[in-house]
Amino acid sequence: MAFIVFGEAQAQTGDGMNIRRADFYDFEFVRNIWTNERSLAQYNALDQKYCRPEYKELRRPFSLPGMNRRAAEIHKAKEVVEAHPQSQQIKKCIDVDLIYYKWFWLAQTEFNAIIHHRSAFNELDERSKTCIFLKGENFFTGQCNDLPDWRTQKAIESEKRALSIYTKRSAGK
Helix, strand or coil: CCCCCCCCCHHHHHHHHHCCHHHCCCHHHHHHHHHHCCEHHHHHHHHHHHCCHHHHHHHHHHCCCHHHCCHHHHHHHHHHHHHCCCHHHHHHHHHHHHHHHHHHHHHHHHHHHHHHHCCCCCCCCCCCHHHHHHHHHCCCCCCCCCCCECCCHHHHHHHHHHHHHHHHHHHCC
C-alpha cells in the first residue's frame, strides 16, 4: 500500500480530498494512527497487521477510485463487510487504507507548496494560504505542520531535488 512516490499515484489518490471523517469506521482509531504512527515503517506495520491479502476483494469498493461509485454500491459493500466473520479486522484495514489516501492527498498538497514557498516538509508558514487550507482539510488535528512522515525515501529525495532546483532558480533572478 504505502510504496507510492508523489506523482506516481495521482490517479489513485487524487480524490483523497473527498474522504470525510464520516467515511471511517472508527475515527478514534485513525486519529490515533495519525498522531502516533509517525513513520512509514510504523504505517506499513499497521497495514501488514490489519490488511491480510485475503481481504483484497472486500477492500476494493472502499479504495479509490472505488469510493467514487454510487452510494448503493458502497452500501452493499458495507453489508458484505458487516456479514464477514472478520468484519472488525476488515473495517480496521479499510480505515488504514483510507487514512493513507487522505494523508497522500494532504502531503501532495504540501509538496506543491514546499516548492513554491521553499520550505521543508511540515514547516509551512502558519499564515500561508496553503497552511490555512490544510488546517481545514486535516480533520484529525486541524493543523498543517503535523502530517505523519509516511514518505518513501524516493519521495524525500525527489522533494529535496525539486526544492534545490527551485531555490537555485530563485537565487538566479
